[in-house]
Amino acid sequence: MWSILTNNWNALLSGLGYTLAASILALIGSLIIGTLFALMEISPFKALRIIGRIYVEVVRNIPLLVITLAFYVIVPRFIIKIDGFTAGTIGLLIYTSAFIAETVRAGIEAVPSGQMEGARSIGMSYTQAMRQIIFPQAFKIVIPPLGNQFINLVKNSSVLAFVAGFDLMYQGKLIAATTFSTFDTYLIVGVLYLILTMPLSYLMRYLEKKWVTA
Amino acid sequence: MKKMWKRMLLPLVLLLLMIPLSSCGKSVADRDVLAHAKATNTIVWGVKADTRLFGLMNIKTGKIEGFDVDMAKAVTKQILGKKGNAQLVQVTSDTRVPMIKGGNVDAVIATMTITPERQKILDFSDVYFNAGQSLLVKKGSPIKTVKDLKKGTKVIGVQGSNSVDNVKKAAPETTVLQLSDYAQAFTALKSGQGDALTTDNGILYGMSEQDNRYVVTGGTFTKEPYGIAINKGQRPFVKAVNKAIKQLKQNGTYAKLIKKWFGDVPGFSLKEVE
Numbered sequence: 503m504w505s506i507l508t509n510n511w512n513a514l515l516s517g518l519g520y521t522l523a524a525s526i527l528a529l530i531g532s533l534i535i536g537t538l539f540a541l542m543e544i545s546p547f548k549a550l551r552i553i554g555r556i557y558v559e560v561v562r563n564i565p566l567l568v569i570t571l572a573f574y575v576i577v578p579r580f581i582i583k584i585d586g587f588t589a590g591t592i593g594l595l596i597y598t599s600a601f602i603a604e605t606v607r608a609g610i611e612a613v614p615s616g617q618m619e620g621a622r623s624i625g626m627s628y629t630q631a632m633r634q635i636i637f638p639q640a641f642k643i644v645i646p647p648l649g650n651q652f653i654n655l656v657k658n659s660s661v662l663a664f665v666a667g668f669d670l671m672y673q674g675k676l677i678a679a680t681t682f683s684t685f686d687t688y689l690i691v692g693v694l695y696l697i698l699t700m701p702l703s704y705l706m707r708y709l710e711k712k713w714v715t716a
Numbered sequence: 717m718k719k720m721w722k723r724m725l726l727p728l729v730l731l732l733l734m735i736p737l738s739s740c741g742k743s744v745a746d747r748d749v750l751a752h753a754k755a756t757n758t759i760v761w762g763v764k765a766d767t768r769l770f771g772l773m774n775i776k777t778g779k780i781e782g783f784d785v786d787m788a789k790a791v792t793k794q795i796l797g798k799k800g801n802a803q804l805v806q807v808t809s810d811t812r813v814p815m816i817k818g819g820n821v822d823a824v825i826a827t828m829t830i831t832p833e834r835q836k837i838l839d840f841s842d843v844y845f846n847a848g849q850s851l852l853v854k855k856g857s858p859i860k861t862v863k864d865l866k867k868g869t870k871v872i873g874v875q876g877s878n879s880v881d882n883v884k885k886a887a888p889e890t891t892v893l894q895l896s897d898y899a900q901a902f903t904a905l906k907s908g909q910g911d912a913l914t915t916d917n918g919i920l921y922g923m924s925e926q927d928n929r930y931v932v933t934g935g936t937f938t939k940e941p942y943g944i945a946i947n948k949g950q951r952p953f954v955k956a957v958n959k960a961i962k963q964l965k966q967n968g969t970y971a972k973l974i975k976k977w978f979g980d981v982p983g984f985s986l987k988e989v990e
Contacts, residue, residue, distance in 0.1 A: 580909045586909065588891065666872075666893035666904075667786055676894060679810045679876030682817075 503686045507529050510677045517673030518694055524669060525656045525698070526593045531595040532655065536602025543607045546628070554603070561600035566661050569593045574665040590662035590669070598655045605651060607642035610636055649706030654701050670694055732824045749822045750953040755809070757796055761788040762807035762815050762824035768922030769977050773806075780804055784825045785842060785974035790969055791825075791944070792928075794960035808825035808897050810876030813838065815918050816941045816947050823946045823957065827919060830943040831878050839950065841957045844970075846989045847916040851877050852905065852923055857910050861934035865878070865890040870900045875911025879915045880906040882938045905930070918978075918989075925980070 507514070544553030561569070570593030578584055584592070613636050621631035663671035674691035678684045753759045763784050764771035785804065792802035805821050806858040812824045816838060829847070830840045851871075853859050865871055865887035873880040875894045884892060893910055895901045902923050903915045913920070921933045946954050946963075964970045974989065 534954070575903055575907045576789075578909065583908060664896060664900075666895055666909075670929050672894075675810060682813050682879075684814045 503683075503689075505645050506677065506683060506686050507679055507690055510673070510681075511675060512688065513673045513677065514670070514694065517668065517670035518698070520587065520668045520672075521656070521659050521670040521695075522645050522663070523697065524587065524594060524659045524662055524667065527591050528594040528598060528659070529652060529655055532598035532651075535595070535599040537606050539599065539603035540674050541632075542609065543603065546612055558600045558603050561596055562604070566593060566597045566599075566658055567664060569597050570665060586665040586667040587662065587669075590659070590665050590667040594659055595657065597658070598651060599655075602648070605644050605647045608638070608647075609640040612643050612673035613639045645706065645710050645713065649703070649710070652706065653699050653703055656702065657695065660695075718825060735799045745772060746949070747819075748952070749950045750956055753796065753822060753953070757799065758803050759788075759792045759796065760763070760803045760805060760820075760822045761792075762805050762812050762821035762826055763788060764808070764826040765806040766808070767827055767919050768926055772922075772924060776871050781805065783845070783973060784974070785829065785936055786973045787964075788823075788825045788975065790964050791960040794963055795956050808876070809874050810896070813876075816945055819947070822953070823944050825944045827916060827942060828914070829878055829940040833878075834945070837948065838945045839948055839954050841954060842961055843941040843943055844878055844961055845918065845942040846878075847918045847940040847942055849882050849938040850917040850920055850932050850936050851934050852902075852913040852915075852920040852930055853911065853933050854905075855929055855931055857911065857933075859933070862886045862937045863911065869912070870910040872889070872904050874898055874901050874911045874915060877915060879938075879940075881915045886937055902927075916942075921978075924961040 537558055539554045542550045545551055545554070563648050570590055573584065573593050574586060575588035617639065618631055621635040622628070626634070640700065640706065660671035661667075661671060662669035663675055666672065670691060674687055678687040681687065717966040722814075756898070761844065763780055763782070765773040765780045767784075768780065769782055770784045771780050773779075781848075788804065789802045792800045807813070807815050807821070807824060807826050809826075811835070812826050812828065813969065815821045816824055816884075824843075828834075830843065836842070851862060851865075859869070862883070864938055865883070868891075869887075870891045870893055871883055871887070872893050872895060873883060875896055880894055883890070887971050893904070895904055898915070898919060901913055904910060906927075913923070917932060917936055923930055924930055927982065943956055959972075
């Protein structure tokens with residue numbers, strides 16, 4: 503057990519780095535794109551609502567692996583050459599964005615409609631009301647479910663292993679295959695994932711306590 | 717803050733408590749395989765389902781077909797008699813060792829090269845197929861031999877196969893991408909994720925036969941003798957398998973099976989592999 507950890511320390515550490523990088527990139531990207539699609543879904547324009555709806559329904563109902571493989575196999579053949587890490591991160595970003603869109607939409611809709619009406623009646627524009635009245639309230643509501651999505655995202659980043667994205671799971675698979683001690687290797691990999699997700703988990707809980715109850 | 721650390725500690729401690737578990741649990745893998753096979757009239761074989769010519773799932777029939785599969789059936793019949801039953805279980809390069817170790821399969825016949833590292837934890841039968849590692853590239857690729865794999869080139873391999881270590885030794889400057897099975901590796905090559913695909917020539921010929929825009933190039937740069945892998949401590953079973961292979965070679969069944977699967981592959985000779 504310890505020999506696996508010490509002999510493969512560099513591989514595991516670089517895997518952890520790739521997982522962290524993919525997770526951070528996908529987290530920021532999916533938060534932006536997800537919020538954008540959430541706004542489209544509740545927009546007063548029907549065309550935007552339809553586009554948002556189609557995006558969310560299509561993306562969240564396809565397995566993450568299929569989306570990732572599409573970026574790994576199809577995109578390089580016809581559009582642009584991207585490697586496994588890029589394909590995996592984009593797949594993760596797109597997939598998570600659909601769930602974040604739904605979370606954010608639910609949060610915005612949970613704000614009583616009187617808030618928007620009140621804001622508009624005192625002369626605020628739609629954008630102003632959104633930004634200054636609705637968003638701050640919706641933000642508090644979505645923190646707990648958003649934390650769920652973020653943790654899922656970190657764990658889902660293991661999809662990179664499937665497209666040779668050099669992440670933690672990829673390194674774990676290789677170590678298991680060369681040392682033949684499958685159980686010990688995945689135990690170590692599991693602990694390393696915990697080191698990534700536990701602080702995130704507690705950070706979200708901390709934010710929840712600080713902002714939601716305030 | 718202090719409280720938070722305390723709460724994070726508990727799951728970690730629970731996980732660490734699981735460590736001793738990794739060293740126990742051996743009952744199924746320890747029984748006498750040969751005696752059990754005779755009692756049930758069945759030998760459980762681990763075979764590949766993603767490797768053309770050796771073990772490939774036929775989508776129409778749902779059955780796995782290939783040289784390894786036919787060898788498994790022939791060896792079973794030699795050991796257990798005409799009514800002997802060969803049960804096939806699908807394995808991949810990275811599951812085949814744990815499957816033997818865990819007792820899920822009695823033996824693995826899955827394009828598995830006999831190596832000293834593997835012999836430390838497994839026993840092998842005599843060689844039943846002499847393969848060698850080679851490269852598969854797109855027709856007209858500048859890569860002709862393993863020497864052309866310089867810095868900046870990418871080679872695709874399969875996780876858990878020793879061909880990856882071999883290519884790292886033969887071409888230390890190339891980047892190796894490891895995918896989970898041959899079908900995916902070939903798809904990645906077609907998508908331009910790598911410049912060449914490396915593994916044993918028998919498998920590469922199967923891919924080339926499937927899509928003739930890709931060719932095997934540069935000859936072999938290693939020797940890869942395939943053996944049937946069996947768990948340690950199963951001497952009687954290993955002996956029975958070796959005897960069966962010998963008999964199959966003598967009575968012409970072996971040559972017939974080779975001809976059935978490799979008869980159409982260009983430049984293939986029985987002498988080279990036997």
